[in-house]
Amino acid sequence: MLLSSRGNVLYDIFNGSAIDYTGTPTSITVAATVSSTAITEISDGAFEELTTLTSVTIEEGITDIGSGVFYCYEDTNDVSSGSLTSITLPVSLEQ
Numbered sequence: 151m152l153l154s155s156r157g158n159v160l161y162d163i164f165n166g167s168a169i170d171y172t173g174t175p176t177s178i179t180v181a182a183t184v185s186s187t188a189i190t191e192i193s194d195g196a197f198e199e200l201t202t203l204t205s206v207t208i209e210e211g212i213t214d215i216g217s218g219v220f221y222c223y224e225d226t227n228d229v230s231s232g233s234l235t236s237i238t239l240p241v242s243l244e245q
Contacts (some may be wrong), residue, residue, distance in 0.1 A: 182211030
């Protein structure tokens with residue numbers, strides 16, 4: 151695994167995937183190129199439990215989004231559960 155970051159997103163350059171986040175961003179952009187390497191996927195659970203996230207932009211070139219990427223556990227006693235309201239998807243995304 152060869153790691154690099156861009157903004158608040160952590161990438162595995164060796165596998166061409168977004169794998170995690172840093173900090174507590176409200177908005178993130180998943181880049182399609184990092185350190186001259188094509189990024190084509192977002193790994194399973196990459197942004198799970200990121201309750202501060204309200205907006206995501208995924209650049210053209212990303213073709214796969216793993217499972218549970220934006221999953222937020224919702225506890226009825228927890229007012230800080232997920233608040234994602236906007237996702238911009240690329241045309242390149244495969245079904």
